[in-house]
Amino acid sequence: MTPLDSAWLAAHPLPQPGPDTDKNARGRVLAVGGSEKVPGALRITGEAALRAGAGKLQLATPERVALQLGLHVPEAAVFPMPVNDAGELAEACGDRVAELLGRCDAAVVGPGMGAGCPARTILEPVLARPSTELTLVLDAAAIAAASQLAEAVRAHDGRIVLTPHPGEMARLMDCDEARVADDPAAVAREAADRFAATIVLKGPETRIACPGEDMLRYSGGGPGLATGGSGDALAGIIAGLLARGAHPHIAAAWGVWLHGEAGRRLAERVGPLGFLGRELPAEIPALLGAAR
Numbered sequence: 001m002t003p004l005d006s007a008w009l010a011a012h013p014l015p016q017p018g019p020d021t022d023k024n025a026r027g028r029v030l031a032v033g034g035s036e037k038v039p040g041a042l043r044i045t046g047e048a049a050l051r052a053g054a055g056k057l058q059l060a061t062p063e064r065v066a067l068q069l070g071l072h073v074p075e076a077a078v079f080p081m082p083v084n085d086a087g088e089l090a091e092a093c094g095d096r097v098a099e100l101l102g103r104c105d106a107a108v109v110g111p112g113m114g115a116g117c118p119a120r121t122i123l124e125p126v127l128a129r130p131s132t133e134l135t136l137v138l139d140a141a142a143i144a145a146a147s148q149l150a151e152a153v154r155a156h157d158g159r160i161v162l163t164p165h166p167g168e169m170a171r172l173m174d175c176d177e178a179r180v181a182d183d184p185a186a187v188a189r190e191a192a193d194r195f196a197a198t199i200v201l202k203g204p205e206t207r208i209a210c211p212g213e214d215m216l217r218y219s220g221g222g223p224g225l226a227t228g229g230s231g232d233a234l235a236g237i238i239a240g241l242l243a244r245g246a247h248p249h250i251a252a253a254w255g256v257w258l259h260g261e262a263g264r265r266l267a268e269r270v271g272p273l274g275f276l277g278r279e280l281p282a283e284i285p286a287l288l289g290a291a292r
Helices: 006-011 041-051 063-072 093-103 119-127 141-146 150-154 166-173 177-182 184-195 230-243 248-269 281-291
Strands: 028-032 056-062 077-081 106-109 135-138 160-162 198-201 206-209 216-218
Touching: 006 248, 028 041, 028 093, 028 230, 041 056, 041 063, 041 106, 041 230, 041 281, 056 063, 056 093, 063 077, 077 093, 093 106, 093 119, 106 119, 106 230, 119 135, 119 141, 119 150, 135 141, 135 230, 141 166, 150 184, 160 184, 160 248, 166 177, 166 184, 166 198, 177 184, 184 198, 184 206, 198 248, 206 248, 216 248, 230 248, 230 281, 248 281
Parallel strands: 028 056, 028 106, 056 077, 106 135, 135 160, 160 198
Antiparallel strands: 198 206, 206 216
């Protein structure tokens, strides 16, 4: 297992925009998720994508919270989506989101989507038309939905990143959480092979598995990252790096490192516990600048 450290990052640099680049060339991210119960999740995800260097941002979220979200993220275009009785994205969202995919380079699906969301029905049309011009991040409820859609995920030929915590990994692989706890590296590798995707298994030690690549291990960040909104930020960082043109394995690794180092910086400045998930994205630009 290879440590995810400065030497690995130096050997796997991110694509850098030229001096004459424009916002479209820096990449366009579509973030899909949120609910009436968790309306702010996409704010964290979307801001993280922009802080990671994406040029444009689109947010697809429940219609009754779309206006407020747009006011909190004025840099984004906002697409109101139909809502079910649980205040979650409705089944009809899947086809509408699929129509938006042609306007983006990377999409992240799942932040803020709860148990009442028909995630599989939404995800099926999103996965239905694989494109070499599109990469995807599946997070939160979209991970559990993907467990029954392995063939559709595999059809994207490695252009998908999944970001489970141990409980989500158990649901993804239909196994006990104890198995994930006992041998997380083996389960992450098995998932990467089954779905032909990059797997980011989050935890005190995060494992990054990708078919044909060495397993990566990141041990930084600290316990302060175990807080609401932290995973939403990580998903957005990875999506932003994907939109810039980074390979999914490299985007996932850099995303984990940036997320962890942002947590470390906040722990030093604010305290080891008590910093907020929404504070993580603002740390990313300086970390990117220092790592170049």
